[in-house]
Amino acid sequence: MAQNQNPAFPPQHQEHEPGKEWKMQPIPEENDPNYKGSGKLAGKVALITGADSGIGRAVAIAMAKEGADIAIVYLEETKDAQTSKDEVEKQGRKAITIQGDLTKEDFCRQAVEETVSKLGRLDILVNNAGVQFPQESIEDISQQQLECTFATNIFAYFYMAKAALRHMGKGCAIVNTTSVTAYNGSPELLDYSSTKGAIVAFTRSLALNLAKKGIRVNAVAPGPIWTPLIPSSFTPDHVKNFGKDTPMGHAGQPYQVAPCYVFLASEQDSSYMTGQVLHVDGGESTSS
Secondary structure, eight states: OOSOSSOOOOOOOOSSTTOOGGGOSSOOOOOOTTOOOOSTTTTOEEEEETTTSHHHHHHHHHHHHTTOEEEEEESSOHHHHHHHHHHHHHTTOOEEEEEOOTTSHHHHHHHHHHHHHHHSOOOEEEEOOOOOOOOSSGGGOOHHHHHHHHIIIIIHHHHHHHHHGGGOOTTOEEEEEOOTHHHHOOTTOHHHHHHHHHHHHHHHHHHHHHGGGTOEEEEEEEOSBOOTHHHHHSOHHHHHTTTTTSTTSSOBOHHHHHHHHHHHHOHHHHTTOOSOEEEESTTGGGOO
């Protein structure tokens, strides 16, 4: 396993989502030095949204270790995105960064076309970028917040899948990021958990829609994972105790989630799986 299974999270907060990884203490662990690739994704190209940091970066690194070239799509965290690009290139693979707003369908189309133009093809789409804005009451959720959360967390998934399909065929894969909150609910994340539930339904429905084309669609449902979204959306006290209420007693690191995405993207490993969700949550979904 990687370096630190149970890190301490000192109280901290960032004012702006989705957060900057380089400001976090400790820095999330995304590259497991003990993970050795075996060519499961050799010759493939993966487009990963939110790959500038956290789970997205960890997935980019793991897929690069398995032989894939990576398109890193991000909103504004250019310094973090460059670090992700550097990490992919250290694995001997090509990487490009694409900056823009996934809530705009035109940008989603542009991101796909730039990926194909620069990397030659598109085999794997990882819909991962997301936002969350905790509120104590539904009365505190403004129309603007509601629309932003849905536009980022589910509309963008539709836009990216729609744009990607013209370049995808038999053997390709789409992997979506949902959340344990889709199953357990969350009293402070009403709009966020609603979008994550929508992602589960989207995953199952798109899997049925694309099965005859040989394109598999699955999802991963992380629990508490140490990413920039945590200090940028929660209070310092919440951060200090983040993940301690899981059965395993601590939050997970991004590198612990990444192999699930590799598994679901790999024809070698998951050729008979579609419409499924893998739960990486320290047992949280079984304890409520």
